[in-house]
Amino acid sequence: MTEEASLPERQKGLPQNHRTVDRVSDILEQVTYNPGMTFSQLTRKVGGAKSSLHGFISGLLARGWLHQSEGRFYLGPTMYSLTMASGHEASRIVTNDDLRALHLATGLPVFLGVRAGESLVYISGAGQDPVVSYEARTNIRRVMLNTAGGLVMLAHEPLDQRTSFLARRPADEAPLIAGFLSQYDAIHSRGYAVNHRASADRFALAACVLSSRGGPIASVTIVGKTADVQPREKELAAILVQHARNWNQRAV
Numbered sequence: 001m002t003e004e005a006s007l008p009e010r011q012k013g014l015p016q017n018h019r020t021v022d023r024v025s026d027i028l029e030q031v032t033y034n035p036g037m038t039f040s041q042l043t044r045k046v047g048g049a050k051s052s053l054h055g056f057i058s059g060l061l062a063r064g065w066l067h068q069s070e071g072r073f074y075l076g077p078t079m080y081s082l083t084m085a086s087g088h089e090a091s092r093i094v095t096n097d098d099l100r101a102l103h104l105a106t107g108l109p110v111f112l113g114v115r116a117g118e119s120l121v122y123i124s125g126a127g128q129d130p131v132v133s134y135e136a137r138t139n140i141r142r143v144m145l146n147t148a149g150g151l152v153m154l155a156h157e158p159l160d161q162r163t164s165f166l167a168r169r170p171a172d173e174a175p176l177i178a179g180f181l182s183q184y185d186a187i188h189s190r191g192y193a194v195n196h197r198a199s200a201d202r203f204a205l206a207a208c209v210l211s212s213r214g215g216p217i218a219s220v221t222i223v224g225k226t227a228d229v230q231p232r233e234k235e236l237a238a239i240l241v242q243h244a245r246n247w248n249q250r251a252v
Contacts, residue, residue, distance in 0.1 A: 090218035145176035148206035149219030
């Protein structure tokens with residue numbers, strides 16, 4: 001029996017985590033969202049043996065992925081040069097000025113999110129929300145099904161990709177899957193997704209940023225206290241959806 005044949009059916013042909021890659025990714029993500037971290041702070045966040053972490057950091061410094069100044073770590077020139085050379089499609093379509101304009105129009109914090117593997121990651125924003133901004137720095141990779149931005153992107157995925165994604169969810173996400181499926185038709189009919197987090201007293205609306213082929217490349221989310229946002233849902237949604245449609249025209 002071949003090694004491939006011995007894998008569980010759900011794993012065949014799917015990306016698999018690699019401990020070394022995961023470790024390097026964790027380091028870069030922590031420094032991205034918390035520039036100026038010390039070695040001790042990185043150790044607490046990333047975990048594992050200090051000697052192992054030191055080796056990874058040394059390699060990233062040598063290749064320019066990280067920069068160290070006065071014992072603190074920052075993203076290095078390699079990261080910036082590759083970002084400038086390639087650019088994420090979302091940041092080419094939706095600019096910082098666009099996010100600021102939406103922030104001014106709604107009076108709410110705005111977050112631009114993209115899918116990174118199985119998670120949602122915020123890459124830019126305008127305005128500040130103490131809860132969401134804190135979570136974005138302490139829990140960089142957000143559960144797709146537990147965010148308005150993730151829900152609206154999943155709703156625009158091709159059927160086979162969406163089905164495969166849902167089939168890979170762990171058992172504890174079953175309630176989130178049910179919530180997504182119950183909202184699926186409404187997301188398409190009204191053009192946005194909602195997510196109410198009672199525990200954090202936050203109500204979020206999100207619209208999808210689409211590529212020229214109609215696939216999801218990003219989500220834009222507005223969020224605030226439930227009492228401030230929920231009564232204004234229709235008004236805020238109309239502004240959000242119109243901005244998203246304007247941006248989508250650029251891709252076309």
